[in-house]
Amino acid sequence: xxxxxxxxxxxxxxxxxxxxxxxxxxxxxxxxxxxxxxxxxxxxxxxxxxxxxxxxxxxxxxxxxxxxxxxxxxxxxxxxxxxxxxxxxxxxxxxxxxxxxxxxxxxxxxxxxxxxxxxxxxxxxxxxxxxxxxxxxxxxxxxxxxxxxxxxxxxxxxxxxxxxxxxxxxxxxxxxxxxxxxxxxxxxxxxxxxxxxxxxxxxxxxxxxxxxxxxxxxxxxxxxxxxxxxxxxxxxxxxxxxxxxxxxxxxxxxxxxxxxxxxxxxxxxxxxxxxxxxxxxxxxxxxxxxxxxxxxxxxxxxxxxxxxxxxxxxxxxxxxxxxxxxxx
Amino acid sequence: xxxxxxxxxxxxxxxxxxxxxxxxxxxxxxxxxxxxxxxxxxxxxxxxxxxxxxxxxxxxxxxxxxxxxxxxxxxxxxxxxxxxxxxxxxxxxxxxxxxxxxxxxxxxxxxxxxxxxxxxxxxxxxxxxxxxxxxxxxxxxxxxxxxxxxxxxxxxxxxxxxxxxxxxxxxxxxxxxxxxxxxxxxxxxxxxxxxxxxxxxxxxxxxxxxxxxxxxxxxxxxxxxxxxxxxxxxxxxxxxxxxxxxxxxxxxxxxxxxxxxxxxxxxxxxxxxxxxxxxxxxxxxxxxxxxxxxxxxxxxxxxxxxxxxxxxxxxxxxxxxxxxxxxx
Numbered sequence: 001x002x003x004x005x006x007x008x009x010x011x012x013x014x015x016x017x018x019x020x021x022x023x024x025x026x027x028x029x030x031x032x033x034x035x036x037x038x039x040x041x042x043x044x045x046x047x048x049x050x051x052x053x054x055x056x057x058x059x060x061x062x063x064x065x066x067x068x069x070x071x072x073x074x075x076x077x078x079x080x081x082x083x084x085x086x087x088x089x090x091x092x093x094x095x096x097x098x099x100x101x102x103x104x105x106x107x108x109x110x111x112x113x114x115x116x117x118x119x120x121x122x123x124x125x126x127x128x129x130x131x132x133x134x135x136x137x138x139x140x141x142x143x144x145x146x147x148x149x150x151x152x153x154x155x156x157x158x159x160x161x162x163x164x165x166x167x168x169x170x171x172x173x174x175x176x177x178x179x180x181x182x183x184x185x186x187x188x189x190x191x192x193x194x195x196x197x198x199x200x201x202x203x204x205x206x207x208x209x210x211x212x213x214x215x216x217x218x219x220x221x222x223x224x225x226x227x228x229x230x231x232x233x234x235x236x237x238x239x240x241x242x243x244x245x246x247x248x249x250x251x252x253x254x255x256x257x258x259x260x261x262x263x264x265x266x267x268x269x270x271x272x273x274x275x276x277x278x279x280x281x282x283x284x285x286x287x288x289x290x291x292x293x294x295x296x297x298x299x300x301x302x303x304x305x306x307x308x309x310x311x312x313x314x315x316x317x318x319x320x321x322x323x324x325x326x327x328x
Numbered sequence: 329x330x331x332x333x334x335x336x337x338x339x340x341x342x343x344x345x346x347x348x349x350x351x352x353x354x355x356x357x358x359x360x361x362x363x364x365x366x367x368x369x370x371x372x373x374x375x376x377x378x379x380x381x382x383x384x385x386x387x388x389x390x391x392x393x394x395x396x397x398x399x400x401x402x403x404x405x406x407x408x409x410x411x412x413x414x415x416x417x418x419x420x421x422x423x424x425x426x427x428x429x430x431x432x433x434x435x436x437x438x439x440x441x442x443x444x445x446x447x448x449x450x451x452x453x454x455x456x457x458x459x460x461x462x463x464x465x466x467x468x469x470x471x472x473x474x475x476x477x478x479x480x481x482x483x484x485x486x487x488x489x490x491x492x493x494x495x496x497x498x499x500x501x502x503x504x505x506x507x508x509x510x511x512x513x514x515x516x517x518x519x520x521x522x523x524x525x526x527x528x529x530x531x532x533x534x535x536x537x538x539x540x541x542x543x544x545x546x547x548x549x550x551x552x553x554x555x556x557x558x559x560x561x562x563x564x565x566x567x568x569x570x571x572x573x574x575x576x577x578x579x580x581x582x583x584x585x586x587x588x589x590x591x592x593x594x595x596x597x598x599x600x601x602x603x604x605x606x607x608x609x610x611x612x613x614x615x616x617x618x619x620x621x622x623x624x625x626x627x628x629x630x631x632x633x634x635x636x637x638x639x640x641x642x643x644x645x646x647x648x649x650x651x652x653x654x655x656x
Contacts, residue, residue, distance in 0.1 A: 204574070
């Protein structure tokens with residue numbers, strides 16, 4: 001074949017491949033309205049010359065983590081870490097073992113931990129497991145835990161309990177020039193242990209609840225020691241604030257699953273000079289995952305945000321009806 | 329020419345071009361020790377198969393801004409903004425005009441502004457110009473100021489007073505797979521107005537001093553209002569803390585120019601399991617720029633960090649001797 005023709009032929013094959021890829025880039029989504037709304041939005045903002053075109057620099061997409069990218073039941077996985085870590089440490093540390101709140105946690109007495117206006121017991125055991133050690137020690141402990149811990153119902157590693165449709169969505173957006181960020185109430189230090197391996201989201205693109213760290217020298221080497229002093233709680237109205245403080249750009253796409261995500265969905269979609277997109281994952285699938293929303297016992301409440309979705313035209317995913325596959 | 333040969337020929341030309349580019353990528357640097365130390369480091373960590381090789385994900389380079397990437401005299405440019413902004417607003421706002429600290433600022437009485445342990449007057453006028461407005465209003469005001477403000481000595485826009493050798497260094501590092509971040513005591517909201525245009529550093533890669541913002545609705549639209557509540561002061565020991573909290577990875581290269589950068593230089597280079605590199609820009613050129621270090625009247629003091637440079641093998645740039653060109 002003539003060289004130029006061969007080059008053109010290769011180009012044509014590549015182009016066809018890309019187009020097929022675009023059509024198939026969300027294979028775990030049923031061909032229902034949510035999938036179409038995602039594709040319509042992405043095609044709209046990436047079409048050069050269109051009035052809706054958004055330059056790649058401004059294609060910022062933010063995702064909640066618990067209940068949006070991975071499962072959050074029967075307890076948020078970071079709480080599972082706290083409980084397992086107390087179990088691991090209690091036999092080794094007599095003072096810890098004698099702590100009444102640690103005993104309540106080990107006995108499964110969540111009621112006692114949640115007493116008081118500020119959930120004092122829970123805060124206490126979070127502090128025990130999240131402060132006092134260096135950032136590197138914390139990182140290693142979470143890493144070790146993730147290797148062995150199993151979800152009580154699904155008997156899989158927690159990092160295997162991410163949603164395949166959302167994984168496809170992350171890749172589809174990145175393939176279309178979006179930058180993807182996590183904006184979650186979970187701890188930034190906790191999520192950064194696995195975000196790059198599990199979601200392809202780099203540590204610097206993870207915004208989460210953040211504690212102050214203290215710079216000091218130990219054995220002649222600089223370390224950062226985690227403290228109890230809260231820098232920033234990344235939930236509810238804290239989410240748009242965190243987006244500004246840590247990312248510095250207004251997103252054009254926002255994905256959540258609870259009332260805690262409402263403020264960042266509003267910030268993304270109301271009065272944004274750019275075209276914008278909001279989506280809520282509604283947990284409706286007790287068989288394959290969990291079904292919950294206004295149930296006060298469930299992890300992430302979804303009440304006002306569901307009303308707001310109607311008002312503001314956010315896409316609502318019915319997990320049972322819209323997802324072919326749930327797990328990665 | 330046979331197709332395969334042609335492809336190989338093109339590849340050879342491209343490869344040769346890249347190699348020439350590598351040799352010439354720091355043309356504003358004299359061929360003195362600092363330039364060589366930079367190139368040696370970059371070649372070492374990018375050489376695949378070598379024990380010093382660092383994967384691109386971990387090639388994190390952090391730069392101070394004032395006095396490292398751009399000039400910081402006769403006053404840090406953000407202070408120039410504060411003073412110009414008071415001049416602009418005082419005739420329009422009677423209450424502001426009557427404020428004794430505003431009057432001191434307008435009269436150039438810096439002594440009065442710096443009275444008190446916490447520089448109360450200075451803090452007060454920073455507050456007036458940095459809080460109470462929405463993030464968008466602040467952004468527009470800084471943008472407008474940058475368009476018209478001129479440096480008193482060089483009579484150029486402030487954004488034209490960046491250092492050409494450092495601009496080349498930023499590009500050289502990025503061409504070699506580094507991610508470049510600003511880690512500066514300056515305000516994050518202030519620097520993010522120009523960081524992408526001026527340095528090619530995206531807003532999300534700017535770590536700076538940060539005030540809390542408050543999410544609220546104005547005229548039915550969500551806005552973020554800047555407050556006086558300090559989230560985070562990104563100076564001295566705050567710099568390695570900020571690197572952890574905002575970036576979440578330990579840098580392998582760090583560039584600064586004052587004692588305020590010492591802690592992040594230490595965090596980067598001491599006990600780092602990766603190969604690492606530290607550099608200090610020493611302002612020695614009163615003719616082309618400024619000469620200062622231990623002078624208490626100068627903006628950025630450089631005393632202990634210069635001693636630490638000797639001890640830890642950091643590269644010290646003698647601006648007068650090592651830079652062919654100063655300005656971009």
